Amino acid sequence: MLHAAHKAAKRLNMTQSAVSHAISSLETEWGVSLLICDRKKGISLTEIGQKTIPHIKEVLNRMETINQEISLSTNIETGTIRIGTFASASSCLLPKLLVKFQEKHPNIKFTFYEGTYEEITEWLLSGIIDIGFVVEVESNTEFDTVPLIKDRMVVSFHAEHKFLHKDTIDMHDIEKEPFIMPTGMYQSHVEELFKQAQIKPFIRFEVHDCNTIANMVQEGLGITIGPELLLKTQQNIKIENLILLNYREVSLTCSSISEASPAVKEFLKIAENAFHDSNKSSYEEVSIK
Incomplete structure (x- = not known):
């Protein structure tokens, strides 16, 4: 437990005791155990802990959106965009988009997750990332998609x-x-x-x-x-x-453009415009409002 708390504390920029206290307080408030400590297997989530994770992620995503909306109203940009990408998109597409985006929005931060096509889809479904580079999106997908290149x-x-x-x-x-x-x-x-x-x-x-x-x-x-x-x-x-x-066909995808944070909407809009000319005759335009 101490080793896991130490790693979490370092990642969250908190003290180890603060992390342990936060977990203990949450378990006391909810009246359930969230973590299982095993000397051989290490730390794992209990069944109820696993069930709460998707809801916790959704709350954190909503808080990020609220903070970005408040910052937007005061003309002070803040926030983080989490992007899932595969190797060739990272090297050939992402740099162009980052340059264009940061020219307008230098204070927005990025976190990148590189993986396979299947992993990116899973990250989108579970809320780990805000946007993902994807290939061959099905027409009946639950995601909103912005086509980039053929x-x-x-x-x-x-x-x-x-x-x-x-x-x-x-x-x-x-x-x-x-x-x-x-x-x-x-x-x-x-x-x-x-x-x-x-x-x-x-x-x-x-x-x-x-x-x-x-x-x-x-x-x-x-x-x-x-x-x-x-x-x-x-x-x-x-x-x-x-x-x-x-x-x-390579596209950018998110769960819902209408419910995305201001920073994510702006990134998708810049991506759409960056590749618009080359795709004008090939794709039906996607409107990002």
């Missing part, structure tokens, strides 16, 4: 591969090449390309992790197809366009 699927190969001097790659050129099949979120796009071309790839490896795929391509173990946003950031591999076109 990320083209490209072929990636070793720096000395015979594809190096080609302007575009035909799917039939890929048919007999050792192929590294991704098993993640964009696998369906790759399979759709082979289906359109009516060919079956010579699959040598099936790999889930994007960095592992890039490293295998770099070592000459095979070629792959994937999103340009991801593959163009990898070192020592080459990419080229395919004759057949296929895209994945």
Whole structure:
């Protein structure tokens, strides 16, 4: 218990005794135990503790919104935006948006959570993050979505591969090449390309992790197809366009734009405008008020 309280105190910028007292006071007020202390397993939540967590998070999110509304009325900006992101969005999309946002709102702070597509969706559902970069949002989703870009699927190969001097790659050129099949979120796009071309790839490896795929391509173990946003950031591999076109759609998503904090609404509005010109002909506009 003491070790957990010490870690919590450091994160909250409080004394260890203050954290222990706060937990004890809450348990006394509610008349229940929230934590289980076990020397071997450490600290864990009781059943009632687990049930209260979503409600506590919602209260904290509401308090953040109230503080931002008060600050907005007094022309003093404050607040934090929590963003869930995946690797290629972090390196290629997020910096552009942060620069534009902080030019107008330098006092807003950010907390970033980087994970898989599945983790980002879970973080949105549980209220851990305010906004998440997502791919291929279903039309019937419970989230509100702001489309950003259409990320083209490209072929990636070793720096000395015979594809190096080609302007575009035909799917039939890929048919007999050792192929590294991704098993993640964009696998369906790759399979759709082979289906359109009516060919079956010579699959040598099936790999889930994007960095592992890039490293295998770099070592000459095979070629792959994937999103340009991801593959163009990898070192020592080459990419080229395919004759057949296929895209994945990258968007920003939150639980509810209408109920979002002022800072989150402003971030989404700036994101919408930042990519508006490139998406004008591809997306129906999303109104953020």
